[in-house]
Amino acid sequence: MSVILPLLFLLTAISGSAVVLVRDPIRQVFAIAINGLVLTILFDALQAPDVALSELAVGSAAVPLLFLVALMAVRTQPPGAEP
Amino acid sequence: MSVLPYAVAAWLFGIGLYGIATSRNFIHLVGCLGVCQSATYVLLLGLGYRWGSIAPIFYDHPPGTPAVDPVMQALVLTDIVVGATLTALLLVLTVQAYKRGGSLDPEKLRPMRAGDKPGQSRGSSQVSDGGRQAS
Numbered sequence: 413m414s415v416i417l418p419l420l421f422l423l424t425a426i427s428g429s430a431v432v433l434v435r436d437p438i439r440q441v442f443a444i445a446i447n448g449l450v451l452t453i454l455f456d457a458l459q460a461p462d463v464a465l466s467e468l469a470v471g472s473a474a475v476p477l478l479f480l481v482a483l484m485a486v487r488t489q490p491p492g493a494e495p
Numbered sequence: 496m497s498v499l500p501y502a503v504a505a506w507l508f509g510i511g512l513y514g515i516a517t518s519r520n521f522i523h524l525v526g527c528l529g530v531c532q533s534a535t536y537v538l539l540l541g542l543g544y545r546w547g548s549i550a551p552i553f554y555d556h557p558p559g560t561p562a563v564d565p566v567m568q569a570l571v572l573t574d575i576v577v578g579a580t581l582t583a584l585l586l587v588l589t590v591q592a593y594k595r596g597g598s599l600d601p602e603k604l605r606p607m608r609a610g611d612k613p614g615q616s617r618g619s620s621q622v623s624d625g626g627r628q629a630s
Contacts, residue, residue: 421503428507428530432514437522444526458540459550459563463571470579482586486593
């Protein structure tokens with residue numbers, strides 16, 4: 413137990429860095445989802461199961477879907493067109 | 496708890512700020528802001544954690560068992576919901592900026608001028624023609 417918590421903290425730092433360093437927004441969506449999963453495991457290890465549940469729903473499902481919707485709107489809409 | 500949660504929170508906040516400062520795409524920038532916000536989750540839960548404690552659910556434990564701080568968990572729960580709302584709002588603003596400005600690059604975004612674009616988007620050609628002649 414005293415080994416897995418520092419390991420999860422380091423994994424959180426690595427996956428957060430991956431979200432920033434992946435410059436392509438389409439690939440960044442996957443990095444955001446993986447970051448949400450890592451944060452979920454970290455919160456569960458930190459004895460916060462309710463926070464882990466909401467992070468699983470929001471951070472690894474809802475927010476990447478929002479990013480996908482925004483990317484789709486940007487891709488299908490030519491710039492300067494009428495909404 | 497050791498110094499590791501604070502170090503990880505500072506690292507996440509710093510690299511999120513670096514991503515915001517160097518981003519060339521608004522959607523990527525919103526993702527970097529999410530990383531900044533995950534630093535606050537790690538910081539708050541690291542503050543409330545105690546070694547060898549149970550989760551603050553006393554269904555199958557007697558009352559008085561050492562538990563981690565439930566106030567911090569309520570704060571983090573609020574933080575996650577606010578973060579999702581902020582992400583949605585900023586993505587909508589990004590799509591609107593792309594429609595108006597024609598680019599997702601912050602460097603290429605034109606400044607907004609009064610009475611120029613809104614007349615065009617309203618659909619009346621006379622107003623926009625008048626605005627163009629005036630400018």
